[in-house]
Amino acid sequence: xxxxxxxxxxxxxxxxxxxxxxxxxxxxxxxxxxxxxxxxxxxxxxxxxxxxxxxxxxxxxxxxxxxxxxxxxxxxxxxxxxxxxxxxxxxxxxxxxxxxxxxxxxxxxxxxxxxxxxxxxxxxxxxxxxxxxxxxxxxxxxxxxxxxxxxxxxxxxxxxxxxxxxxxxxxxxxxxxxxxxxxxxxxxxxxxxxxxxxxxxxxxxxxxxxxxxxxxxxxxxxxxxxxxxxxxxxxxxxxxxx
Numbered sequence: 500x501x502x503x504x505x506x507x508x509x510x511x512x513x514x515x516x517x518x519x520x521x522x523x524x525x526x527x528x529x530x531x532x533x534x535x536x537x538x539x540x541x542x543x544x545x546x547x548x549x550x551x552x553x554x555x556x557x558x559x560x561x562x563x564x565x566x567x568x569x570x571x572x573x574x575x576x577x578x579x580x581x582x583x584x585x586x587x588x589x590x591x592x593x594x595x596x597x598x599x600x601x602x603x604x605x606x607x608x609x610x611x612x613x614x615x616x617x618x619x620x621x622x623x624x625x626x627x628x629x630x631x632x633x634x635x636x637x638x639x640x641x642x643x644x645x646x647x648x649x650x651x652x653x654x655x656x657x658x659x660x661x662x663x664x665x666x667x668x669x670x671x672x673x674x675x676x677x678x679x680x681x682x683x684x685x686x687x688x689x690x691x692x693x694x695x696x697x698x699x700x701x702x703x704x705x706x707x708x709x710x711x712x713x714x715x716x717x718x719x720x721x722x723x724x725x726x727x728x729x730x731x732x733x734x735x736x737x738x739x740x741x
Contacts, residue, residue: 525555527565527575534576535612542673543617546573573618578626580615583608586635594643594739595732598657601636602728605661614669616662633658644740653735660731664724671720683719690716 533554537546548559548569555561566572585604587597609616624630633654640650675685697705697712708715718726 525557525561525565529555530562530566530572531575531579534572535579535615538576538615539612542614542669543573546576548572573615574622574624574626576612577615577618577624578628580608580612581605581624581626581628581632584628584632586632587639589635589639589642591642591644594639594645595736597639598636598732598735599728601632601639602657602661605632606665606724609661609665610668614666614673616665616669619658619662620666640735645735645738646740649735649738653731657731660727664727668720686720 530551533551534546537550546569548562548566551572552559552562566575585601587600590597636654636657637650640653641647645653671685671689672682675682678685680688694712694716697708697715700709702709
């Protein structure tokens, strides 16, 4: 008789077996939560099915019952954060201010999650939260008298601007962290180096870059974001019916 076949002593019979700690129920929401924690701390590249499975002390195969692959997971993560974006009810007389408000909210939310904006590049987010934002933005533009075609294309261009600017901002933040400096310090250093480079270009070939080097490299990230936002909104306003 082996050790595993030994009978229980009389004083152990009838006692309940020692239960193993129960694992928390694994569902799509828990997987998305884990993915967002990883992307916030380490970025999109650190997110993988195997990495998330390790959080739950299980194998990657157990995740596929809830998420098809990493690409779907990233889309679910992006849609989750879209739920934090404030979408105002349309007020026709304030449509420009409302689009600006919605754009700022979207940009701020994406900025809180490292480089999550990367997940929205080269795709069209179609989750319920992303659709809520798109529907709200389109409703504001239409209420302001912007023709449907212009409003629809403006929605696409504005979203691309928000995503690209947010993603670039995350790259600057990562570069600053890698150098052990603040984002402001990194931006100032980079701007100074770039201005110096422009000023030393051959004058006969690049007279305008040389002459305007300091202007081209002036302004902080927030200031430039607002400038770009104004360009888009003012451009759309040309088409709006009074």
